[in-house]
Amino acid sequence: MQSSNQQNFFETDASQAKRLKKDLKSQNQSGNPIQLRSKINAAILDPAAPTSCIYAAASSGWVRRVDVDAEDNQSTTSIYSGPKAPLTSLCLGGAGNSILFAGCWDRSIWSWDVSTRRPLKNYVGHSDFVKAVTCSQLGDKHILISGGADKKIIVWDISTGARLHTLQDTVVAMLAVQDLVVDPAISTKDEVHLVSASSDPHIRRWKVSLESAEKIVEADPDAPGTIRHSILEHETSVYKLVFDNEGGGDDGEVDLWTSSADGTSKCLSRMKGFAAEETLEHGDYVRAVALVGAEWVVTAGRDEDLRVWDRASGKMVLEVEGHFDEVTDLVVLEGGKRVVSVSIDGTVRTWEVDRKGIEEMKKRQDEAREGGGEVKEEEEKKGDMLTAEEEAELAELMGDDD
Template sequence: MQSADPEHFFETDAAQEKRHRRAAKAGNKYGNPISLKSKILAAVPDPRSPSSALLVAESAGAVRLVKLNEPEDTKTAYRGPTAPVCSVAVGGPHAGTLFAGSWDKNVWSWDLASKAPGRKYVGHTDFVKAVVCATVGGKHILISGGADKKIMVWDISTGVRLHTLQDGAVNMLSIQDLVVDHASSTESEVSVISASSDPHIRRWKIRLDGWEQVVETSPDAPGTDRRTILEHETTVYKLVLDHDSDEVDLWTSSGDGTTKCLSRMRNFTCEDTFHHGDHVRAVAVTEKWVITAGRDEDIKFWDRTSGKLHCSLVGHYDEVTELVVLRGPGGSGDRVCSVSIDGTVRTWPLEKAGLDAALEEQEKPAGEDKKEVGGEDLLSAEEEAELAALMDE
């Protein structure tokens, strides 16, 4: 007889404690969770509804549409891979094509509107960890990064691989993230920044007829070359370009437990550091906040001006893998979404009053979890039964 129950196998005390803690935490409703049936490894806004919908990469081998205003409607999925999907992007003509990097070493594509499968981009020899889209010389291109330590550039329309980028001087490990630097790009040359499992951040210039790695004079040692940006101690998981800033600075999150702001005006040297603690898998920035999340499951909001921690919100019960800022019409209704290995999508306010209210709700003593308004319980019968079962355990 076979079993998948972890209690039927040997576990360390720490593993048992973690499992019990997560099980006890799993029923919380903080962040209005939308629950899916598999782990969520990445997410991007849906360009058709950028303020209210996400496209999420699932470990079950699909990209799923999640509508925040219709949380029960999670049936729309783009299928094909038989291995986990770990990266997702939208691009091509009229931003009408969905791309997904998979553990099966391929990049899959679909027509965003019809869900019809499109071209498959084959060439990596290990997991495809990152995908982004760009336009160079009037041609739509796809850029993918893999655990095989390679960055590949593809012609979207033909599927032809145009270039394979590698650092020949400083050993480059598994690619973790890619971002297009529009502020440094031109019509004939696109600038891309890459992060990898080594602490080095690299910059690249890509043209239709070739590519080059950006090498600049080191700001710390004038007269010497600087092939990479080295501000972290270990893996850099996420890169975000701050378009709310005139300088379009680069924000990073790392396994060394920090998020950093790298100043473009200072040749991408560190200007600010936020000590989240544990592996920081995701970072998002707004005019007011720096938001960090990762292995410790909490969502931390930092005051961007003072650098002080404003609040830390709980909700997820496993590692957070992505943060996505969604902009409402005219700036109203802005919010940030977090996705996690726990299989939930959660939404958090960005205005200070909303954050303070969420924090106050989470800090209520256990005996105040149940409140009455107008003589009616806020807990449904199903929630009452769930609470009673947890208390019995």
């Protein structure tokens, strides 16, 4: 019989310390954790219950509808199953957002009827993992847009499953697509403006109609007389794109926020040709960024912690500990004061991100640090002391010098 317990295998001091730290953090009850017992790769808001419910996609191949205000053992209200491979991304679409879509490692997009949970079409066309999905509408036709590790973006007719367009960048080499978002400021009923992020640092813009689809190229604002084929403000992979609906709306001034493996989240100003206007130095891979009202920005990623930033000053006001593995997504609940985080640690956590909530989180963290101060000091003292064996060895060495 084989064991999967890491303690039964050889561990370096560093790996043992990391495991012990993770074990300790796993007991953290911050954010009222709901344990889903599988790595959670993505989450979206449920517009039917936007103050308390999300959909979460897991590596085990299911999607769960989670009520964050319910008790842990009653939090899952619906389960959407069928895939045998990890799910990477989620979106809602079709008439009245009646269909739930999930990108999958099996190279397809799964879909379910939201109300009955009955599996619907599988959209098959990518040759590698599907990493991102989003939905929109062209005229009377509801469309699904997917991006994959095969470096392709595919536009689908939801009702028939037919492929309408396939997009690839033939000028600036594009790697795996990481995120897709529809530009709410300039899309129309007949033309969708799409923005894509990928494993290369380039952010690309596309325009899609029923008749055609192409990449947007335009004059470079920094180099008059030249053409810009992409937005280049990061040094490496871009994971998440979020349009700032607080920043404008229908007047065309909606800015774009990004998160990247270069350790930053940036606000790209539309008025400046999507040049970086604000840079938040998170410090490690930033997998997700969320805009909480007009006051706060939340970033999270590989270092497991959430950081809350003051939008006006660009300064970090709080570092939130809670998760014990990489944070993969953030969802802002309706009302603009609560943020839900999901992680590959298998938990869903909810945070009050307003002035009162931030002050309370600061207070709890200060109390926790003070409470653990004596223990930490004692451990540091022990770390400076020699064991009996070490003292004997030292005495022997000193005796040799005589």
